[in-house]
Amino acid sequence: MGATLVDMGAQDRRHDRSDKDADFSAYMSARQPALYRTAYLLAGDHAGAEDLLQTAFAKLYLSWDRIRDREALDGYVRRIMVNENNSLWRRAWKRREHATDTMPETGALDTYDDGMGGILWSFVQTLPPKQRSVVVLRYYEQLSEAEIADVLGISVGTVKSQASRALAALRARAPQSLDPHASGDDAR
Amino acid sequence: MSPTPLEDQVRDALHGAADPLQRTPFTVTDVHARARRIQRRRRAAAGAAVAAVLAIAVPFGVDMVGPTTRSDVPPATEPPAPRVTGTVRIDPRSAPVSEELAEPLLDLDGQRLIVDGEDVDLPRLYDQLTPYADGWIGINFIDPKNEGAVGVQVLGPDFEVLDEAAPTSHLAVSADGSRIAWAEYDGDRWVLVDRDRDGAREERRTPLAPGPQDGRVRPVGFLPGDAVLVSILDAGTGQESASVVGPDGSTTPLPGSLRVGSASEVSGLLTVQTRFTGDGSCWQVRDAGAGGAEVWRTCDYSLLGFSPDGRHLLGFTDYLTPEGSPTLAILDATTGERVVDFELTGSRTDVVGINPEVAWEDDGTVVAAVVTGGQQYVVRLGLDGTVERIGGEAVDVEPGEVRLMLAAPDVMQR
Structure with missing residues (x-):
């Protein structure tokens, strides 16, 4: 029995998703070490750097289809990290619940x-x-x-x-x- | 322009710190999981989350009462509120979803004010914000390294700063929002500032006794006769004492407290904590009009937040954790009798808490931000035992985290 139009549409979407994931995965593998270094300098510690870069990659993934210029990806990630880091900073002192006895890791x-x-x-x-x-x-x-x-x-x-x-x-x-x-x- | 030696040194320092790092700490799967979480948060923030599912939190034996409004009528002329038997469970996930909230909310993550169902981006973070004249008055943080250091800003309609002072206390806002007070330190002493919301009356400034900045003063609330109840911190002992500041600038101490809770501008009652009991505390309701004489006492609750008509008072657990209180009781303010008990649902391993910085929406409903199941909700709780979730505002939070706050709560303990 031949595939229905609905089936074919679903196949197309799966194919597009698979392409997107492959492209994103390749970019992430290639750029993670370098972008991690920037994240580390912005955050000042490894936990913060990981959080920063993971969030930036996640936001990049969500916007992947809308970014036409693949040369601009690093800039996009950097922009997210910088903005996110400023926001994280604000959160750190904003939230009184996080006023703990233990100081965050700094100066690693x-x-x-x-x-x-x-x-x-x-x-x-x-x-x-x-x-x-x-x-x-x-x-x-x-x-x-x-x-x-x-x-x-x-x-x-x-x-x-x-x-x-x-x-x-x-x-x-x-x-x-x-x-x-x-x-x-x-x-x- | 050629780089200076310092610029070269900074460049070398950054490369020295970062270049040896060769880390790839997470996988594409990790990133997908984070992306899903961000999507959920965006949907929630956009108000698209969760349609109303019927649920209920009205217990057996409840007598329904009609909608209430902020009242000018003295409490003695009102009939007593019907008692609700049993404990009302607050389950925001299944509670009926209500219309948008009249009380503005602050979204700390997005630096947004949510008012009348609309999001307004703020130019800077505020910890408190309330309408004033044609704009706003806000409390902002003045020192990123000192969470307790705040200042006040008088803002125009587009949040442009018109005037500011620091350091200050947080704001006290009267039940009908018509009066706003804060304390500011002038270098020698704390000065109580009291303004009308419409900006018509010239501000009243009452200097208190000279003292150090860390002997912090905060306005707790308003009392009859244009008086203001203030708390004064003894930085040495960490104890707060209560004083009534009159419109003539007089200051009348009400001794015998460890912490000052709330005040009613209708009844003249106030609450103070009088004892620590190790894992709990004892509180008293006192009458400011009778020189601070005790009206009743309890060791079952922390007493915070009179209703606008002065008839009711909120009782949280007797020891508040950073998450807040898992329970909330609405009590008769003059007797301490329980009108209704609420308890927040959650699994045994869940962090649950009702943020005590609540707002009375009218004489019969309280609005509170609650955390359960890793999400924060805003709920409306009725004297009649009803529970509603304010639509569209469930957000992911980590344990101990607060993301949504009422912009101008009736209870402010900072």
Whole structure:
């Protein structure tokens, strides 16, 4: 017996779904390690990074069919992560129920602690979320100010002022360690 | 422009922290599961979730009463509310779904105000928001590292900031919404600020005795004769004392409390916690008009939230957890007699809780946010034992999490 129109429609939908899943899966496999690193810099700890990236991938999956430009996928994920991270930050202090005795994991330096860099990284994590986002996008992702403005949904002028404030805060937090003339021992 | 040494150092620091990481912590299946969860949440937030299924929470023996309104009539002239026998179970999943809620809600996740069934994106997060003049008055957080530090903002109709002060307390809003009060610290002392909602009357500012900022003052509620009940924290002991601030600026202490609960601007009654009992607490209803004399006491409930007509009072479990209370009783405010008992359903392993920051919608119904089964709902509870779920607002929450809050609750314990 031949397939009915209804059966054929269902088959088409299954086929489309299968293609979508295969494409998404390939993208995720290829990009997860790199995007995880960005997530880690934004969140400051592994638990937060995993949550951030998983949410970003989930939202990407839900929007997969609407994104025509496959070159733009990384930017899409970054934008979600940045926005989500700012929101997560807000939630963290917003919800009084989460005021626990245990502090969240921060400054996980399990892979990296060579003194100056480790100290600077720990200071980056104390920046307000939007400033930290600008710093990560600018100095890790190497995005231009216009690209950062696009990701964050703010003006280029605001990107500049946020970056400037972030650098000033880092300089103020650790004037000794950031003095280029200071010795490594002093910096530690 | 060439990078400065500091910029180079920051770049190196970020690469040093991230480059060694080679993590792929989750699978496509994990992502699909998260995507389904997000979809569910979006549907719920859009109001598409769950059609009304009949269910019921009206117990045997209940006498139905008609709709009630906020009343100007003193309690003594009203007949007593019928008692509801048995415990009414609150099961939001199966309760009848009601029309949209008149009391605005705050969605903390989406930074939204939900009012009259419509969502309004907020330009910033607010912990409390109430209509004022042509716009709003809101309480926002001023320090991300200090959850207790809040400030007040006077806002225009589009939430543009017209005026602000910090640090302040949360707001107390009168039962009919016509009066709003908060306390702000001026560097030497806390000052009680009392305004009319229509903005017509000039604000009344009452400086309290000089003291430290951590000796926090909060307006608890309004009392007859334009008086305001305030609580004053002793930062050393963690105990709160009650004081009545009169319209002439006088301050009358009402000693003998550990915590100050609520006040009725109709009856002049107020509630205070008087004892800890290890795993519970004891509370008293007192009469501000009689110098704070005790009216009745209980060790069965935490007493919070008078009805607008002053006749009823809410009793939560005697010890509140962060999730709130699994039960809620509506009591006769003058005798302590129980009118109706509600209990929130949930499995034995479920976290369940009624957030005590509730609002009386009128003299006979209370609106509360409840958590059960990993979801948060808003329910309307009636003096007559009815339970309704406010349509379209069930959202996923993690244990201990609150996502939906009443924007201007009648009970505010912060």
